[in-house]
Amino acid sequence: MSNSTPANYQNKPFTSPRDPEFLSRRINRYYRDRVMSTWSGGHIMRGLTPSSDAIHLSSNDYLSIAQHPRILQAAANSLLSEGNGLLMSGIFLHGANPQLELEQRIAHFMQAEAGILCQSGWCANTGLIQSIADEQTPVYIDMLAHMSLWEGIRSAGARPISFYHNAPEHLERQILKQGPGVIIVDSVYSTNGSICPLQEVVEIGTKHGCVIVVDESHSLGTHGAQGEGMVAMLGLSNKVHFRTASLAKAFAGRAGFITCSRHFSDYFKFESNPAIFSSTLLPHEVASLNATLSVIQEEGWRRTKLHSNAAQLRRHLSDLGYNLNDSQSQIIALESGTEQQTIVLRDALEKRGIFGSVFCAPATPKNRAMVRLSINASLDSGELERIAAVCAEIRDEADMWSWSSTQRSLANKMLRVSSLPETAPI
Numbered sequence: 001m002s003n004s005t006p007a008n009y010q011n012k013p014f015t016s017p018r019d020p021e022f023l024s025r026r027i028n029r030y031y032r033d034r035v036m037s038t039w040s041g042g043h044i045m046r047g048l049t050p051s052s053d054a055i056h057l058s059s060n061d062y063l064s065i066a067q068h069p070r071i072l073q074a075a076a077n078s079l080l081s082e083g084n085g086l087l088m089s090g091i092f093l094h095g096a097n098p099q100l101e102l103e104q105r106i107a108h109f110m111q112a113e114a115g116i117l118c119q120s121g122w123c124a125n126t127g128l129i130q131s132i133a134d135e136q137t138p139v140y141i142d143m144l145a146h147m148s149l150w151e152g153i154r155s156a157g158a159r160p161i162s163f164y165h166n167a168p169e170h171l172e173r174q175i176l177k178q179g180p181g182v183i184i185v186d187s188v189y190s191t192n193g194s195i196c197p198l199q200e201v202v203e204i205g206t207k208h209g210c211v212i213v214v215d216e217s218h219s220l221g222t223h224g225a226q227g228e229g230m231v232a233m234l235g236l237s238n239k240v241h242f243r244t245a246s247l248a249k250a251f252a253g254r255a256g257f258i259t260c261s262r263h264f265s266d267y268f269k270f271e272s273n274p275a276i277f278s279s280t281l282l283p284h285e286v287a288s289l290n291a292t293l294s295v296i297q298e299e300g301w302r303r304t305k306l307h308s309n310a311a312q313l314r315r316h317l318s319d320l321g322y323n324l325n326d327s328q329s330q331i332i333a334l335e336s337g338t339e340q341q342t343i344v345l346r347d348a349l350e351k352r353g354i355f356g357s358v359f360c361a362p363a364t365p366k367n368r369a370m371v372r373l374s375i376n377a378s379l380d381s382g383e384l385e386r387i388a389a390v391c392a393e394i395r396d397e398a399d400m401w402s403w404s405s406t407q408r409s410l411a412n413k414m415l416r417v418s419s420l421p422e423t424a425p426i
């Protein structure tokens, strides 16, 4: 018998079964409402192809270590010696094991009692919330917290109670109405780069007997003397019950992490669905993250450079009239507003070789779409000047003065000026 492709498979186009009405109606709605009517037949995420001298500001590799030779060597050595290891769920790991050792090492680095490596930040957040909240638990969540945290609340069947972005007084009013529960915030918000008033949130949470969860995806590696994150940097490690992080940002890998008590870590591995029902990391991912942690701790100059690059660009863009929505970090968003306005902004930037990430619903509220610029440590002064020059040049083409974000900041400035005393105090 021949083992070549059977004759009846040759030259036959593969076809999918016809979608039933309820599914085709749903898919067609996307093509009609978004692709055709909002994006005029194009796609908001797909602009120009970058040329070789383009500046890429869409990667979350804030410390520019994705090509670090020490990290690549560690991954390569592991792959060549162990291959893909044992393919299984993390619940089967025990005894002396590099993954469990790395959990301890990262936990110690973040000044936590224990920690859990997850397959991604998404798995960390959904798994954590699903295993600490249920139908009876009020879950207080900042309106701008990451979608994975909302998804965790949904899969827990818990009650989400949102509070205004970075408004601890609103959080406290909500707790007074609904009782103690879980508080969820991001340390640095992924859409606009604003920073959570962690001290106040933690004070409120502690006062009212709540469980506090802080997503440190955009501060782990970038904040703190050695990159230990914002909670540790502020001396709050012993007051925050859980910190989560995607290790696909400054750690430039593919994993997630949760800090917790030793008591909790074993419980989590047997209670959280992503931990039980999805395979764990591969050995070369663990080896590479182990090397990454050393690089992050030892190469502090990368953090210094990142923060000075980000501060310089924020200053330039604010001077140009862009409303940066309180960004105080390496995430800088140009909030163009509608999706059509965002396509115009994207094209104006990309034509001039600047490639950011488009964010629109469901990642942002409707009509608050934006192009997000993620700053990194390897941008040099020439590149920073080029980005600022392009942002200056495109203001009219992108109609920046008419964006509602610009109007908001102009109105705030007017309000501040009108509330000044008429004569300056002597």
Ligand SMILES: Cc1ncc(COP(=O)(O)O)c(C=O)c1O
Binding pocket: 120, 121, 122, 123, 125, 146, 148, 186, 190, 215, 217, 218, 245, 246, 247, 248, 255, 256
């Ligand atoms: C704040 C925050 N949390 C969680 C995640 C999810 O992380 P991952 O990409 O590792 O699943 C992201 C990624 O977009 C994020 O920005």
